[in-house]
Amino acid sequence: MALDTPVRQDPGLASSDPKASDAAPARIALVGNPNSGKTALFNALTGSRQKVANYAGVTVERKEGVLTTPAGRQMRVLDLPGTYSLRARSPDEVVTRDAVLGRLAGEAAPEALICVADATNLRLVLRLVLELKRVGRPFVLALNMYDIAQRQGLRIDLERLSREIGAPIVTTVATRKRGLSELLEQVERLVVPRGDAVDSVWREPSAAEIRAAHAEAQRIFKACVKPPERPDTMTGKVDGVLLHPVAGLAILLTLLFVMFQAVFTWAKIPADAMDHLFGAFGAWTAAHLPPGLLASFVSDGLIAGVGSVLVFLPQILILFFFILMLEDSGYMARAAFLMDKIMGGAGLHGRAFIPLLSSFACAIPGIMSTRVIDNRHDRLTTILVAPLMTCSARIPVYGLIISAFIPPRTVYGVLSLQGLVMFGLYAAGIVSALLVSFVIRRVFWRGAVEPFMMELPTYRWPEPRNLLMNLWTRARIFLERAGRIILPLMVLVWVLSTFPYPPPGATGPAIDYSIAGRIGHLVEPLMRPIGFNWQMTVALVPGFAAREVAVATLGTVYAVGGDADSHAALSTLLQHQWSLATALSFLAWYVFAPQCAATLGVVKRETNGWLWPSVMFAYMLTLAYIASFVTYHVAVALGAG
Amino acid sequence: MSEAFALSPDFNSAESRAEVPRSLGLARRGDRGVIVKVTGVSGAAEAIDAQELERRLLEMGFVEGARIEVLHEGLFGRDPIAVRVDDTRVALRRREAGAVAVKFDGR
Numbered sequence: 001m002a003l004d005t006p007v008r009q010d011p012g013l014a015s016s017d018p019k020a021s022d023a024a025p026a027r028i029a030l031v032g033n034p035n036s037g038k039t040a041l042f043n044a045l046t047g048s049r050q051k052v053a054n055y056a057g058v059t060v061e062r063k064e065g066v067l068t069t070p071a072g073r074q075m076r077v078l079d080l081p082g083t084y085s086l087r088a089r090s091p092d093e094v095v096t097r098d099a100v101l102g103r104l105a106g107e108a109a110p111e112a113l114i115c116v117a118d119a120t121n122l123r124l125v126l127r128l129v130l131e132l133k134r135v136g137r138p139f140v141l142a143l144n145m146y147d148i149a150q151r152q153g154l155r156i157d158l159e160r161l162s163r164e165i166g167a168p169i170v171t172t173v174a175t176r177k178r179g180l181s182e183l184l185e186q187v188e189r190l191v192v193p194r195g196d197a198v199d200s201v202w203r204e205p206s207a208a209e210i211r212a213a214h215a216e217a218q219r220i221f222k223a224c225v226k227p228p229e230r231p232d233t234m235t236g237k238v239d240g241v242l243l244h245p246v247a248g249l250a251i252l253l254t255l256l257f258v259m260f261q262a263v264f265t266w267a268k269i270p271a272d273a274m275d276h277l278f279g280a281f282g283a284w285t286a287a288h289l290p291p292g293l294l295a296s297f298v299s300d301g302l303i304a305g306v307g308s309v310l311v312f313l314p315q316i317l318i319l320f321f322f323i324l325m326l327e328d329s330g331y332m333a334r335a336a337f338l339m340d341k342i343m344g345g346a347g348l349h350g351r352a353f354i355p356l357l358s359s360f361a362c363a364i365p366g367i368m369s370t371r372v373i374d375n376r377h378d379r380l381t382t383i384l385v386a387p388l389m390t391c392s393a394r395i396p397v398y399g400l401i402i403s404a405f406i407p408p409r410t411v412y413g414v415l416s417l418q419g420l421v422m423f424g425l426y427a428a429g430i431v432s433a434l435l436v437s438f439v440i441r442r443v444f445w446r447g448a449v450e451p452f453m454m455e456l457p458t459y460r461w462p463e464p465r466n467l468l469m470n471l472w473t474r475a476r477i478f479l480e481r482a483g484r485i486i487l488p489l490m491v492l493v494w495v496l497s498t499f500p501y502p503p504p505g506a507t508g509p510a511i512d513y514s515i516a517g518r519i520g521h522l523v524e525p526l527m528r529p530i531g532f533n534w535q536m537t538v539a540l541v542p543g544f545a546a547r548e549v550a551v552a553t554l555g556t557v558y559a560v561g562g563d564a565d566s567h568a569a570l571s572t573l574l575q576h577q578w579s580l581a582t583a584l585s586f587l588a589w590y591v592f593a594p595q596c597a598a599t600l601g602v603v604k605r606e607t608n609g610w611l612w613p614s615v616m617f618a619y620m621l622t623l624a625y626i627a628s629f630v631t632y633h634v635a636v637a638l639g640a641g
Numbered sequence: 642m643s644e645a646f647a648l649s650p651d652f653n654s655a656e657s658r659a660e661v662p663r664s665l666g667l668a669r670r671g672d673r674g675v676i677v678k679v680t681g682v683s684g685a686a687e688a689i690d691a692q693e694l695e696r697r698l699l700e701m702g703f704v705e706g707a708r709i710e711v712l713h714e715g716l717f718g719r720d721p722i723a724v725r726v727d728d729t730r731v732a733l734r735r736r737e738a739g740a741v742a743v744k745f746d747g748r
């Protein structure tokens with residue numbers, strides 16, 4: 001799947017010659033309020049012919065698809081982020097505005113717009129429509145959710161409305177693909193060749209102008225829309241429970257718990273299966289290729305690398321399944337409402353809690369889901385603290401050290417000491433994430449507090465087909481983006497831990513002679529103050545590929561082998577080799593250290609540059625060192641050295 | 642919906658007195674009224690630019706004359722609040738709601 005944007009033709013050329021228009025399809029864009037069914041309409045129009053990339057230079061997602069009109073003409077459709085106004089407040093909205101106005105660098109202006117409106121919720125969108133009308137680009141109004149409007153007995157005077165807004169209107173039901181051909185007919189009529197280039201005139205409206213536009217929208221609304229005979233009462237009733245200060249929060253926490261469990265337990269089966277499959281496949285290739293560099297590269301580098309990308313997929317799919325369900329049903333806005341105060345205390349936005357929760361499974365989907373946060377500083381803060389949440393890859397490391405060093409005692413009669421330590425490590429992650437974000441927002445990005453203001457949409461049953469399609473889009477984004485960065489990193493780590501070869505007759509483990517081993521030996525003096533020995537520092541280097549790899553590497557370095565059977569052996573060995581202080585210091589290190597190249601890679605992708613991954617790396621490394629130093633010395637002082 | 646805009650429901654109208662407008666930021670669950678002024682000046686610390694806030698509120702439907710009802714309050718400090726503005730449901734923090742003055746129905 002190519003992500004590169006194809007060469008653009010001058011739209012003026014394309015539309016003036018019908019032959020040329022075959023070569024360079026007309027471009028249309030979808031605009032509309034959030035929750036109007038824009039994504040559903042985009043899916044219905046383009047099917048699977050979608051491409052997701054980033055706009056040049058910004059982190060906003062660019063979704064484009066291709067559709068074929070009933071007349072057989074191909075058009076390119078751009079799905080713009082939802083907005084209430086062309087006045088941009090977030091990077092997403094800047095993109096919407098600039099795309100509509102044809103100001104986006106590297107993007108030709110769309111020849112026509114489809115403004116998507118929720119027919120049952122026209123009041124706010126009419127102002128956006130008036131704003132679009134003033135821009136002067138031809139548009140058609142798609143009155144979506146028309147099935148719901150009809151069910152409610154809402155009567156809309158379409159003819160009059162069309163006259164008032166000066167644009168054609170088509171009623172649609174995106175989830176049932178109703179009204180699409182009529183919509184496309186109108187679009188075709190709008191993109192007829194016109195010699196004159198459409199000039200976009202727009203400037204930021206003042207408060208007075210917004211008031212005037214609102215009054216005008218209100219007048220049109222009253223003239224054209226008769227109130228529904230059977231208005232929706234379900235949403236109000238459901239909200240009575242789901243937004244109840246106590247019950248609502250309890251339900252949310254239960255839901256999150258279920259989600260968390262599902263990600264952990266359901267994903268484990270396919271993930272383990274995949275792990276085994278890739279392990280077996282790697283072993284098989286290693287056995288069937290002539291032993292040597294190629295076999296090692298294919299089995300340890302390539303296959304292990306692809307495997308390490310794919311094992312994330314089940315977790316990501318399950319997590320995004322839940323997130324999409326919550327979003328499509330309209331619950332996500334409620335969850336943000338309920339969590340806003342708690343998150344706000346740490347300087348985070350209410351919407352940050354889903355990304356942070358996701359990060360308990362893995363920081364990668366967590367960071368990917370920060371897209372729900374509009375404000376740039378809020379989003380970056382969330383991205384920066386997400387890896388502090390205890391991800392599942394830390395569990396093998398914690399498990400090994402805890403089982404080796406923490407006696408399986410019960411304290412206070414019921415609590416297992418090992419469990420308490422595990423809990424403490426999770427708590428340390430959460431508390432430090434909240435503290436770090438607090439510091440970021442209070443010290444570095446003081447500035448104004450971004451308002452939390454959000455429409456609470458009507459509840460709706462998620463449409464399975466639409467949901468699956470959005471899930472598929474997410475999965476593809478992960479495979480394309482994360483895969484592109486994770487895979488090369490895995491190969492790099494393989495190179496580092498393979499070359500150069502040990503000299504003939506060498507007795508130590510091979511990794512000891514490699515670049516990784518040398519780096520480990522080189523930085524060992526730096527790590528001595530925090531109680532690390534050279535075996536540990538050597539294990540940290542391949543541990544950058546993924547945290548759990550450190551366990552296997554420790555096995556290799558101590559020459560007991562890294563697979564499950566040797567865990568017990570490794571555990572016993574460590575008991576003799578490490579002091580308790582060293583073990584605790586290692587645990588503290590793993591709470592904070594940026595021991596995951598994949599996360600850094602995804603941060604690079606999401607923030608479009610190496611600045612933020614570098615910041616993340618530096619601050620986490622610093623915290624890790626300080627935490628380990630303090631832990632080690634306190635433990636030694638208490639006699640655990 | 643549009644009727645609600647024009648007529649205020651006779652919510653304890655017998656006792657209604659000429660209320661002075663109060664800040665939406667101080668409203669309690671169940672309070673209803675009509676927006677009389679949107680200023681953008683919320684009085685909260687570290688607020689965004691008043692003009693910007695005013696425009697954002699207007700864009701979300703907080704305009705003079707709109708009917709408003711407080712539907713829900715959060716658990717901690719009764720913040721944020723969920724309100725119905727005409728027939729749109731909107732969630733916002735009290736700090737920003739402070740920029741909206743409402744003439745509440747008498748009670």
Ligand SMILES: Nc1nc2c(ncn2[C@@H]2O[C@H](COP(=O)(O)OP(=O)(O)O)[C@@H](O)[C@H]2O)c(=O)[nH]1
Nearest residue numbers: 034035036037038039040145173174175328463
């Ligand atoms: N009944 C009905 N539901 C729809 C229609 N269009 C979209 N939806 C649902 O409305 C919800 C929000 O749609 P979505 O496309 O995510 O909205 P967006 O925020 O504008 O992209 C989803 O649950 C859709 O399945 C429609 O025409 N009729």
